[in-house]
Amino acid sequence: MTLKEIIAKKERLILDGGMGSQLINYPEYSGKDPSLLNITHPEIIRAVHKSYVDAGSQLIIANTFDVNPKRYENYAEIIAAAIENAKVAGAPYVGLDIGPIGELMYPMGQLKPETAYEYFEAVVKEGVKCGADFIIIETMIDQNEMKEALSAAKNNSSLPVIVSCAYGKRGRLMTTGGKPEDVVAIAESLGADAVGANCSFGPDLMIPIIEAYKTLTDLPIWAKPNAGLPQVVDGKPVYTTGVEEFKEYMKQIEKIGATMIGGCCGTTPKYIEAIK
Numbered sequence: 001m002t003l004k005e006i007i008a009k010k011e012r013l014i015l016d017g018g019m020g021s022q023l024i025n026y027p028e029y030s031g032k033d034p035s036l037l038n039i040t041h042p043e044i045i046r047a048v049h050k051s052y053v054d055a056g057s058q059l060i061i062a063n064t065f066d067v068n069p070k071r072y073e074n075y076a077e078i079i080a081a082a083i084e085n086a087k088v089a090g091a092p093y094v095g096l097d098i099g100p101i102g103e104l105m106y107p108m109g110q111l112k113p114e115t116a117y118e119y120f121e122a123v124v125k126e127g128v129k130c131g132a133d134f135i136i137i138e139t140m141i142d143q144n145e146m147k148e149a150l151s152a153a154k155n156n157s158s159l160p161v162i163v164s165c166a167y168g169k170r171g172r173l174m175t176t177g178g179k180p181e182d183v184v185a186i187a188e189s190l191g192a193d194a195v196g197a198n199c200s201f202g203p204d205l206m207i208p209i210i211e212a213y214k215t216l217t218d219l220p221i222w223a224k225p226n227a228g229l230p231q232v233v234d235g236k237p238v239y240t241t242g243v244e245e246f247k248e249y250m251k252q253i254e255k256i257g258a259t260m261i262g263g264c265c266g267t268t269p270k271y272i273e274a275i276k
């Protein structure tokens with residue numbers, strides 16, 4: 001069975017956890033650009049991926065979250081290194097990670113939709129060339145930017161494509177106020193293989209989002225919450241939801257209907273092991 005078929009059959013798939021929360025274990029690299037570590041210190045990135053593979057993650061997200069032609073002239077080189085790092089670490093499936101471009105899109109900002117599309121297209125083409133197994137468009141806070149990324153992914157690959165948004169506390173997208181129904185409408189009309197939520201807050205506050213998705217769509221659902229809301233201690237984010245509590249909430253999220261489950265910021269291989 002292809003990954004696309006496995007996702008469509010809504011088989012249980014274990015995702016990975018936070019990358020940044022693991023890089024903290026390597027203080028000598030804190031403050032360095034995590035995307036460039038793919039090239040300068042591949043052994044660190046591989047070690048983090050491997051810790052998740054060992055914990056039971058089946059879908060590993062390559063370290064390409066903010067890699068695009070606007071931010072990095074050598075984006076192609078970084079993407080190639082990142083995908084290679086995940087493969088070498090033994091990832092069963094490697095995801096090309098696509099985050100927001102990093103500039104607000106028109107009408108909130110200056111970024112034109114067609115320019116965003118061109119950036120996303122360049123990233124997708126490179127990811128496909130390097131052998132990614134799926135595409136995860138994540139932490140989206142503007143459904144219109146998500147739409148450009150999804151179009152670029154569908155027009156330039158036959159890989160499974162998942163779209164995942166970061167919601168605010170009221171269940172709306174931070175920049176546009178978009179709701180789960182807006183996200184689902186775009187996901188369905190452009191042929192996304194799954195729809196999801198990630199980051200922003202802990203699994204407790206993600207429950208209503210997953211419930212909303214479940215009533216709105218038959219698409220498979222992806223859930224990757226943070227380990228709680230971060231509290232700033234000594235200038236660093238500290239996450240407050242422990243492994244056991246996280247696991248109990250993820251059980252509920254699965255019961256509601258999410259089939260692809262993992263963690264975002266603040267989660268570690270221990271969280272993934274517990275979910276598994």
Ligand SMILES: [Zn+2]
Pocket residue numbers: 198199200226264265
């Ligand atoms: Zn996150």
